[in-house]
Amino acid sequence: MAQQALPVLQPHPSCTACDLATWPGLESPGLPTRVWDGGHTEPQPKKALLLVGSHPGVEENVKGSAFVGVTGQFPNRLYIKGGNLADFADVYLTNAVRCSPRTSELVTPKAVAACREWLDQDVRVLAQCYDEVVILATGENAISSVLQRKESLRTFHQGQVADVGGVECSVFATYLAAILLPSNDPSKILAIREHLLLVWRYLKFGYLPTTVKVPPPSELVGSRVLDPSPTTKLISLDVETYGAFERNHRGRLLPRQTVFHPAKSLHWDGVQRCDLVQTCALSWRSPRGGKLRTKVYRLDRRAECDRLVSVLQRLRQCCVLGQNVPFDVLYLRAFNHRFRRVLARPHCVLYELQVLNFLQNDQRAERSLKNLSLVLGVADYRDEAVDLKKGQRYRDSSDPRAWTYNAKDAQATLLDYEFLVEAISLWYGGDTDKWSSYSRQWYNEVLWLTVQMSENGVHYDVEQLGRVHDRHQVALDWLRDRAKRLWDWPMSGKGSGKARERIIADMIQQYQPEDLGLARQYSRRVKKSRLTGKVSAGKENVWLLMGVVPSRTPDRGKLLAYRRFQRLRKVVESYTGPLLHQVSEEKKTPNQQTALVKGVAHPSWHSVPSYASDEERSFGGTSQCRITPRNPGLQTEPPKIEACRRSRFPSGALVLADESQSEIRVATGLFGDEVFIQRETAVLG
Incomplete structure (x- = not known):
């Protein structure tokens, strides 16, 4: 392809595809893709590298340009200049979401999907001027925008080909630049360095050199x-x-x-x-x-x-x-x-x-x-x-x-x-x-x-486990009928999720403190769904309301009933139901990974910590140095479920150890903290 003029990438100030455009404090809607601070490479290379971030910040909103804030400078200085990515490509900067949100929680999948058409448009423009467009997605929102599906770095295949605006692009990914701030996790710089080296090798060679040579x-x-x-x-x-x-x-x-x-x-x-x-x-x-x-x-x-x-x-x-x-x-x-x-x-x-x-x-x-x-x-x-x-x-x-x-x-x-x-x-x-x-x-x-x-495996008394399941299921049905009859509150079933969120949100609004300082603290403690940006109906908000709703009031009764419903449903849907291979309202198909095989559970045992996170979300796992079972999660089973376990020997017995706060106890023994030693001694009696 003959080299053409430099691309012209347009802003989108009139876009109203998502709720971010209606924010009164938005000064620079629809920020355009721009070339990085180092400008274009001379002579014009055959490749363009498009670095995709998450969303504009406060300074970007004020100045009307992407990647000019504190964290916005990291891609310029560390990713592009430090990784020498501009040696073999012209580098452009853009975001998965083009409008600056009030808070990062408002960057929802809906907002990411709404801005996807502008990413497609920019890639098509770049493809007219370069032989190949390579994309570096930074953070979960950028990965979701490029691949149009939810993906984490743990499962991301570096260098995979994706269709973006009808153009096939090789896609790489790394952490969002904000992870390098002192308040987050600067140690991720080592992992980022490896990802940038991959991109550099691809830009230089056009492929990823490897050492495996399998014989015929x-x-x-x-x-x-x-x-x-x-x-x-x-x-x-x-x-x-x-x-x-x-x-x-x-x-x-x-x-x-x-x-x-x-x-x-x-x-x-x-x-x-x-x-x-x-x-x-x-x-x-x-x-x-x-x-x-x-x-x-x-x-x-x-x-x-x-x-x-x-x-x-x-x-x-x-x-x-x-x-x-x-x-x-x-x-x-x-x-x-x-x-x-x-x-x-x-x-x-x-x-x-x-x-x-x-x-x-x-x-x-x-x-x-x-x-x-x-x-x-x-x-x-x-x-x-x-x-x-x-x-x-x-x-x-x-x-x-x-x-x-x-x-x-x-x-x-x-x-x-x-x-x-x-x-x-x-x-x-x-x-x-x-x-x-x-x-x-x-x-x-x-x-x-x-x-x-x-x-x-782990052996269970199936009959006893079945009795526990039946008792909890009866209590759940009674609570569900009572809530529907007294308060017209559908605690489960179709549409119950939105009803729960609406009722909890109304209570949070109703019982907000009048004092301005307390109201701010109260608002900061309110948990919102990252997917929708709405008030969550989870246990954190329930506990928050339990501290402000007066006793012996109808709202207090609703909260007590809902809290008990959550606990009962947790036992049925997370433990007894999966172990007994039964379906539930939330999960229409049985979970074979957790279900008992002839009365025996065979969990997956993880001997290596699998915890990983970035500035946007946690990937799950454990950061403790312990052997972790999953499917089922034996370490979190309630006492009623633990009581159903049996020895694998006909006349055997089980010995259970209390491992709660084990890390604190180990540290107490290592460092000889007298206060903690006295406390633990008093607890152990």
Whole structure:
């Protein structure tokens, strides 16, 4: 394409597509996209980089220009100039929302969607002047605007192609610049640096260089391919379960994988035990020369299954590495009883890639193998022939594409591991304890503990659990009928959400203090929905009203009834209902991930903290150094549900420990705080 004149990007001052345009304090509606502070690159490059932020701030509203405030300068100075992004592209700045809101809570999905047409228009204008338009989305709102769906950095695929205004653009993402303010989390600069390096590499090369080189399929499978030698010290292991294939080797259709525990797969998906695992790939460095080797075993063939068992049996002093290695070990041990002997402690030592990723940089948002490998420059999964995430599947275990994919996973895991180990040594020094022999052994024990707990499960008395469910359901029905009869308040059902929000909002308005100072504090404590910007009907606002609504009044009775309704519904919809595989008004389909299998719950155990957040929202997870169960969340079960647990042994008993405030208790013991010691001693009696 011949280079044309520089683009002219128009403002949109007359836009009234959302409620932000009606704000009386809005001075600069519909701010236009502009070139960054460094201007255009000479000679004009072939690429344009469009950096998308969230929304204009106060200074942008006053000055009538995007990215001129305190946080607005960060993309200019740190992202573009610090990342050298203008070396190979002309850089333009815009926002997902073009009008400045009173508060960031008012930047709703509706407002983001309303401004999408202006983003489409700008991209079309840029595409007329450049061969390629690359987009860097910063923050959740920008990602949602570009992809037109809700997405977080944890699951975002860097460099993915998206249609924006009829133009195919490569899209990258990082944190919003506001995260770097001292009041937020400046430590995210390390993760931002990795994202900017990805963008720089793409702008320079036109692709993302990687180090994985998978051999052709003929060199991956079969007796001619070498097995790991008995002196191999580390192997990377990756399995492909039945969910990745349409049929087994006999031509029988395989079910889609909806659950991710062997016992659940057998029970809910109805898969045969012999079909649980289809292929297994090993990747390792040869003891002589350190050459990277990979082999794929088709486990539906008895000879290859026997061969893999024999290989693992010979590797007695070898460590097994994996991405979510407990998952792979669980399915192999359930697939064939011989794997229970060779994949067992103490002779089998487990290494988990997620542990290394967290130890090297606990602020990195990327957790999955595909996203992590791309950030580290190891592997690029964007051009895979079969996209498992979209529900596509391989034909069967004889499909060479499946061998290549399985081998690529194993290779990427090993290369990621080597990169992270070297990075830990460079960042923290060669004598760091982060990946010392003690640390490796400690995490090995933790990983085997999660395998053991996953296999054993948590046993419940189903009859007792059913009685608890029925009692709570009867109380819920009574409260629902009473609220409808006395106050015309639909606590559940169609339209109940809006009714609850309206009633709580009216009460908050009615009982607002007359004193100006108290009224301001009161207003700051009111919680609003981020999606709609309206007053929430959650427990925070209920507790706020409980402190101001007088006793023995009709409104007080409404609040007490609603608070009890919330507690009862929490038990039914979050615990008893899912465990008993029952539907509810909120969830029309049963949750198979949480449901009991023959009276046993098999939660997912997380040994690595998965907490991540940015300036806009929390991605969930836990930041505490503890093993966290989910589906069900055992650590938050009410006492009534805990009382339904049973020992897995007929005459066994359960010993429960009080772990509340465990972090405070540990800190008290470490630092010898006398006040806390006296307090804890008094509590323990």
